[in-house]
Amino acid sequence: MKEISGGITSVPGISAAGIACGIKASGGMDLAVIFSDEPATAAAVFTTNKVKSAPVLISRERIRSGIAQAIVANSGNANACTGERGLGDARKMAELAAKSLKIDPEFVLVASTGKIGRYMPMSKLEAGIEKAISSLSPEGGHQAATAIMTTDTFSKEVAIEIDLQGKKAHIGGMVKGAGMIEPNMATMLCFIATDVNIDRIMLQEAIKNAVDRSFNMICVDGDMSTNDTVIILANGKSGNKKIEGQSDDYNIFLEALSYVTTTLAKMIAKDGEGATKFIELIIKDAANDQEARKAAHAISRSPLVKTALFGESPNWGRIMSSLGASGVEVNPNVVDIWFDDLKIVENGIGFGFVEEDAVNILKKAEYTITVNLGIGSSSATLWTCDLSYDYVKVNVT
């Protein structure tokens, strides 16, 4: 497996485009189209929020066929809490794209991100979708990745090449994140393409598994959006022997896909709204996997922990407190905590570290916090960020 430059359009047979069509008042890019020149095997994971956006409802319905050929995505408007009219608008977006692309509307998936509760400006979409499709290009991945950004400060893409029994295959992806991140994928749109030849069931299993260890293990603010969508299209052009069950090839693909999703997930945490720190939080020796994940989420979503990290303050008591409040099985008398390699807490009590040493770690842009619960053998790793003045600033409107 090696990382290659470029994003989703590094994958043979995939073209993309990103344009401005006037949804964003700023005039910024706000419409992306991703197109596979042949119908592709498709799988997806959607938000578990009970309030689901119209495009999530439509795409969730369509993904059941296991085939898709295009994705139309916009930023600037979530098309959520928009009722029947919103559903009609999402369907219409797909229809417009299908007509322009001369494909079956059922093969078009839709996704939206932005403000909730506003109707889509359909006349702008009508002109915009046509324009975006006329701009489709095998070099258009970066434009598309830029067009799905909301409060993101940089576009997020990655691509890799793998070898499946002598056949070169590719996976390329893009994501937008920033706020409402965690748990279980927050305002997050992620589109991935691959030329691996794989059946629908294994593709679904792989994407679910990869999302679980990546996007479900980041935390910006503990909110979860109505619009979260991860879609993967696999067009089979690599020519590898079709992956139809558990196999070495499946494992290679899963590892590669997890690398793609984890890389994108870390980019989201790094670009958390107002974030000044990127923190890898490792829970060790928890009673079981679920408890390890729960402890990681509880600590990383605590506003008191997050503000202390912003303040570069080694206030480890807040970590202990959020752990104790997490509902996870905890024996305070056996908990150890490290900042990078510096032991801060031993058996639940301050380890007598030199304050300046701890502060020097917390002053870094990236570091690791390890919490050892000392009661089992399960671990979890989560990527998170701090809570700064700028988080408040970004979110006051």
Place this chain on the structure above:
Amino acid sequence: MKEISGGITSVPGISAAGIACGIKASGGMDLAVIFSDEPATAAAVFTTNKVKSAPVLISRERIRSGIAQAIVANSGNANACTGERGLGDARKMAELAAKSLKIDPEFVLVASTGKIGRYMPMSKLEAGIEKAISSLSPEGGHQAATAIMTTDTFSKEVAIEIDLQGKKAHIGGMVKGAGMIEPNMATMLCFIATDVNIDRIMLQEAIKNAVDRSFNMICVDGDMSTNDTVIILANGKSGNKKIEGQSDDYNIFLEALSYVTTTLAKMIAKDGEGATKFIELIIKDAANDQEARKAAHAISRSPLVKTALFGESPNWGRIMSSLGASGVEVNPNVVDIWFDDLKIVENGIGFGFVEEDAVNILKKAEYTITVNLGIGSSSATLWTCDLSYDYVKVNVT
């Protein structure tokens, strides 16, 4: 029932004192003693955090006897995550007070609030406890309420008078709150005294019930501390017929006690760290009581909801989204939302309100948000505040 001026020392037989003994580097008041001139029936509710402070562990043990006569409480140091030494220090605080007061050390309860993970400065406490006890006064309630403050911006006290079959009785209380508020009582110390004559079992039932509808229904930041403590002492001096079971007198007492705890709880939400708004959040027509409470907590702890409220932005989509992510049974198509009496959302869709009208409500210092889930008949009321720059500022160290 009528509210009277004064706090805990409005209750006959109760004296209190608050002094500065040097725990706080600022030199501010940091030590309070509350004393009942006779052994009182005692009940308490403690944090459910699995990481419990030393004073919580000691007081929880001692309250089992159902009798107490004094409370020693300090701010500036939580005495949490301090191991065996911390337990010894908490016991020593009680012993010092008992010696000075010439009472059984088992009748002294202890409570601490402040930074976690630091040992208590026992030499300061030794001199301080003696000094505080020599300052005990039947007018000392306000001094004591001031001495337990941490990041609170005002002291929090209330007192009421009730009539029990012709006998006048009193309930007076104090609380400190500010950060780490929610759920299930956060860094919160609350001391209540009453001259009602009531047995231990009914006193415990009443305080648990009152806490449940008050302190467990406020949310500042969703954190829960290691030190939360609510203690009530009942000295029986009112001379009412002893409350020993469910009765009209019990109901009068419970309502009065709930008024006291609710009044104090609202003060905590109003004084939330950095808070600029005080919001009463009402959930209606939930599937059951537990779901109503869960929905209220989920909405009120969402950083995106809280920052929008700080920004006076009628971004109701964030309320819908946090509701959908709450895990509560929700049918988005029947949800209605009001700001005060202005309907904002009907059947999950914006109600076409005039934006300026909504903003005018959100500009107020206090208002109500009502969320009707439309699927059952259970309600819950919660008091919360917004998330401002100053919340971050207060918590960076």
